[in-house]
Amino acid sequence: MIEVEHLTRRFGATVAVDDVSFEVKPGEIVGFLGPNGAGKTTAMRVITGLLYPHAGRVRVNGQDVFDDSASVRQGLGYLPENTPLYDEMPVIDFLRFIGAIRGLRGAELRSRIDEMVVVCSLGEMAFKDIGELSRGYRQRVGLAQALMHDPPVLVFDEPTSGLDPTQIVEIRKLIRDIGKQKAILFSTHILDEAQKTSDRILVISHGRIVAEGSPETLSRQVHGRDVYKVEFAGDVAALEARLAQLLEPTGRLDIEEGWAHIVLTCKTTGDVSADIFDAAVAVGGRLRRLQKQAATLEEVFLELTRGGEKEGQA
């Protein structure tokens, strides 16, 4: 598992990661979501021991990344951003090299390499030079390298960037499969990615975690963003007045004779469908359609990261 407490990392005067705390438990896939330059990579580099923290504590499998750097790295698999690999090495030699450094020997090393070739479906590419591989295969070699020693903690920096849609689905499935027993932290700037792969999302912006939760709770967290589409026949003004406490009218379109199409934006967190129905009955009108549209994560993301920008500029 990964435990990050009040982590701060600066580069000169700029604060790349600012007082960040979070946890990744075994069996959990956590998506690190944020725009480019938000501090995702820096935080991951600290977790993998590539950078030292300036403040705060980071523990991986209970060991401090600063004090027990080597043993932390032994229990951790890391896929760096853009998958840097030794291009001149054949895939199989590269995996053998990584395995040897990881302390695997002889029969054990051979069986692990075979397993990795199968798990990451490297089959026919195993004897080619890494430099000759396509982006998708490269990424799989990167994953194979990280999984080589079967570590309990995995950190992937933008594992799907630069891949085509089919490859993205494959990599995503692979992460889901291996994520059943391991603690996985992966970063992305694509919302859809985080939503589909992770159990929990951390939204980071300007070095700070601005929101945290499962994809569902996260969209709910940004309160009052639910939108109701209502088709109503009757006194629209009276209905709106009656619901003024709960909802705010944000649009009205008169299309059909007698039926007003109204858009209402919720001010509170709860579901107000029943209140709308009651209000419609109370003002003596008729309700034909009542549709609730939950706030999409896209809106949440934009809202959160934009907020951070304003803060950053101030």
Add this chain to the structure above:
Amino acid sequence: MRRALTIFKKELKCYFDSPIAYIFIVVFLVLAVWVFFRGFFLIGETSLRAMFVLIPWLCLFFIPAISMRLWAEERKAGTNELLFSLPLEEWEVVVGKYLAALLVYAATLLLTLPVAISVSFLGNLDWGVVTGSYIGALFLGAAILSVGTCVSSLTTNQIVAFILGVIVVAGLMIVGEPIVTMFIPSSVAWLVPYAQYLGLAQHFGSIARGVLDTRDFIYYLVLIIFPLYLTIKAIRARKVA
């Protein structure tokens, strides 16, 4: 230690899987042997002096060419990030890489041995001096390689690493030569022996004559260990900065 050995093997394979090592060995040998035999039959002396006189100058250009890629390439490709996410200590990587490059150079030196053997058939070759020369050449190359490794760890550009390496090594070579020492003003004449002691080639010269002086070996050992230590420091510093 085992992991340093794994790094060593990987780097060595890298040199010999690409044309770098072969080009290095062939060009080095052709230059050394050609220059040597050009004058050999004119002078008519069964000694390898003419070849070993050339070695420092060959090393000046050839060794930065093997050391330039050691770290610059790694940083350029970003593979250092991959490398240091593995459970490795910095010194294991630095030493492993250094020894692989040193072996390329040592192999090249060894390949000049047929010249020595051929010459020994033609007359009475002093094997003591020849052995001394080889030991001197090995230490000289090892020191230059260490400086080159250090320079390579400071940049992401291999060409810059090469040129800077040549400049630093040239500086170390020239500092003990009369061309520099003659410009030291007489008021600080006590500096002259120090400048001479700092010069790379002087120590090679005395070992090559067959004089095995501990001062020369201490000089070379310091020049091997200190730049490697700086390399480790430079890599560590990047984690903190």
